[in-house]
Amino acid sequence: MSMASDVIHDFVCSPCQEEKLNTEAKYFCRDCSKYYCDQCLTFHSKILKQHAVLGYEDVDKWGGRGDTLISCDLHPRKVIELLCEDHAEMCCQLCVSLKHRMCRSISLISDVAKGIHKMADFKQLPSKVAQVITGLNEVREVRKKNQCSLKISGKSMLTKIKDLRKKLNQLLDELEKKTVEQMNIILAYLDDTLQKDIDSCTHIYDQLKALMDTIQAQDKDDEPSSYIGFRKCEKKMSEAKSLLQALSTKPELTATFKPETTITQLLSDFNILGNIQENLEIQIGHELSENKSSKQTINCRVFKTENKSTFNVKIRPDTDVCAIVGITELPTGEIILADKGNDRVKVLNRDYKVIAQCDVPIEPQDICHITGNQVAVAVNWPADVTHEVHFLSVAAGTITMTRKFSVDHDCMSIRHHGDQLYVGSITALYIYTKAGKQVKKILENRSEKQTVINFALNQDGNKIYICNYYEPELLTTDMNGSILATLSDPDISSACGVHVSEDGHVFVCSWHNNTVVQVDQEGKKKLATLVREGDGNYYLRAAWYSPHTGKLVVGGDQDDILVMDLR
Structure with missing residues (x-):
């Protein structure tokens, strides 16, 4: 059967292919990395009895040392046999029938590959590949080190984030302390004001009560003493009435706490504690900065x-x-x-x-x-x-x-x-x-x-x-x-x-x-x-x-x- 045949096989016998025959392969030799039909396998088995040959029942294991090299990228179970020079693509038979049927320049890989080992580019291939592999290894190691440095940076940033949180907690604790101190000062002042009024009332109360007790204990025949007590009592009552009038006009003293809403609003304006930059440096912002990068910007707005x-x-x-x-x-x-x-x-x-x-x-x-x-x-x-x-x-x-x-x-x-x-x-x-x-x-x-x-x-x-x-x-x-x-x-x-x-x-x-x-x-x-x-x-x-x-x-x-x- 010639290569001109339209029959497309999953695998083509390698020796027959070299003779430009399109024969279906039923066996694969792992040692040779070649495919064989029934006739060619008989000759192969006589010469190379120690080679491991797989039949069609083990087709999933076909491939050997050269399988991935010669397999078609689009049809892995097909072998690369042809080169489409119009598209500069290596193809299997299925590729040609599906995509390159109308292409004019289709050549056998076996033909274009002749003399490959003498070509300068092929001879330089190992050194070039080695150079690229070395570069890849170097970059890989650099990236691995970068991975490690990222982990270290992550720990460092986490420490800074937690330190910032501690600082914020300390600031809030200090604000609470100062607020309580201010509250205590104001409450003490108000309490002192009320205590002064209470003491004034108590003082006149005690004086009036003592005067009345003394007057009532006096002998009724002692009119001069009674008169003196009467006049003193009237004077003290006048003082008491003045005090009552003054205190009655005083408003009730109260103290309330009005939360500083700007603090809550300021914090709610931030979505995060800081920005993680690509240079791996954490910049804490509104230090938040003294945010802040905006603080470094000169504001040139001219007002009217x-x-x-x-x-x-x-x-x-x-x-x-x-x-x-x-x-x-x-x-x-x-x-x-x-x-x-x-x-x-x-x-x-x-x-x-x-x-x-x-x-x-x-x-x-x-x-x-x-x-x-x-x-x-x-x-x-x-x-x-x-x-x-x-x-x-x-x-x-x-x-x-x-x-x-x-x-x-x-x-x-x-x-x-x-x-x-x-x-x-x-x-x-x-x-x-x-x-x-x-x-x-x-x-x-x-x-x-x-x-x-x-x-x-x-x-x-x-x-x-x-x-x-x-x-x-x-x-x-x-x-x-x-x-x-x-x-x-x-x-x-x-x-x-x-x-x-x-x-x-x-x-x-x-x-x-x-x-x-x-x-x-x-x-x-x-x-x-x-x-x-x-x-x-x-x-x-x-x-x-x-x-x-x-x-x-x-x-x-x-x-x-x-x-x-x-x-």
């Missing part, structure tokens, strides 16, 4: 103002014009003002109405938020050498002083960062613990001019913006006091207030020019003048950008504050 409004913050006890020297905000949205003109700290609700006030013994100079509902006030009066930091707490619609500490220098401005207090004198800047221990002096100018009248810190705490009152300039320094930038501009003449928002925007108040300007984060150029003298505010001292409302609140030496939308 619109919808300007004024709100009167003068209250009935005020005897002088308000002088708003400091502004801050609680996490719950209440605005806190330091009113130097009336020696008061005032709490405003979201409608900018005064809802609580606390008298400060001597002129407040500045104010800053500490944590939760606690603020700190810088108090200064050189005449009687009073330089103090007062801590005030806002709760249940009231604001009360909880404690204070003294410093041995002027106390003109104050900021809180990293659980430390930064206190500015007229010419120097100091760091204190919240307990009142001085940590260090950052910088000092001995020119006796008001070179550090006010200052602010950026969110990372590595830049300080300082108002130089006697020069139309804003200084930017690092934490060692080294000057990074000096901005001179007519619109910041007599600068006496500077504020850095949560987003890093810098605002500077000019007392002389009645302006508020926005400055770039590098402290090198003015971006915009947001408030001018014609806006109706005079002798501006303080500005605050509210992250809750997107409004800029400005105060100065007058009874109104200016509030405007920024866009």
Whole structure:
């Protein structure tokens, strides 16, 4: 049977194929890796009696040492016998009948393979394969080591994640501790107030009862003694009635806990504790960073103002014009003002109405938020050498002083960062613990001019913006006091207030020019003048950008504050 036959066999006898005959193979020799028909097997068995020959009943075991080499990839039970030069594909008989019937150049592998062992490419094949195998082994080993390093990185990242969780737990424990301390202070204060009223009632009660017992024990014939007792009793009853009237007008003292919802909201905004980067480094974010990669991005947004409004913050006890020297905000949205003109700290609700006030013994100079509902006030009066930091707490619609500490220098401005207090004198800047221990002096100018009248810190705490009152300039320094930038501009003449928002925007108040300007984060150029003298505010001292409302609140030496939308 010639190769021209259309009969397609699963296996073709190898010797017959060499003679260009298409004979079905019924046996396979594992040692020869060849297929045999009945006739060729007889000759094979006579010469190679020791070879292992498999019959058709063991066709699943056919293959031997060369089977995978010569088997067709598309039809594994077929042998590669032909080469389609049109498609540069090696084929079995089935491939040709199905896919290459119309191809013009079909050759026998046995023909094109002649002289293969003498070809240079074939001779170089072992070295080339060895080179590729070496490369594969090297890459495999590198990837195995990479697998190991990934496991180590995973353990390291897991440790960092657990460390972060411990740190968060510690912070929450500390917040709970401070909240309980604040609660105890407020409860103690309220309890002391109630106890004073109880003691007053008890004291008059005991006096009245003792007088009546004495009068009733007197001899009825002793009229002078009875008269004296009568008059004393009337006087004491008058005192008792006055006390009862005073106490009856006092409201019931209550204390409630208002959860800090921003903490829950902040945590709920995060889906995970950090991002797993492809470089295998874990970056903890809102360190979460001090998230944060966004903290490294300079925010260059230039604001414009619109919808300007004024709100009167003068209250009935005020005897002088308000002088708003400091502004801050609680996490719950209440605005806190330091009113130097009336020696008061005032709490405003979201409608900018005064809802609580606390008298400060001597002129407040500045104010800053500490944590939760606690603020700190810088108090200064050189005449009687009073330089103090007062801590005030806002709760249940009231604001009360909880404690204070003294410093041995002027106390003109104050900021809180990293659980430390930064206190500015007229010419120097100091760091204190919240307990009142001085940590260090950052910088000092001995020119006796008001070179550090006010200052602010950026969110990372590595830049300080300082108002130089006697020069139309804003200084930017690092934490060692080294000057990074000096901005001179007519619109910041007599600068006496500077504020850095949560987003890093810098605002500077000019007392002389009645302006508020926005400055770039590098402290090198003015971006915009947001408030001018014609806006109706005079002798501006303080500005605050509210992250809750997107409004800029400005105060100065007058009874109104200016509030405007920024866009």
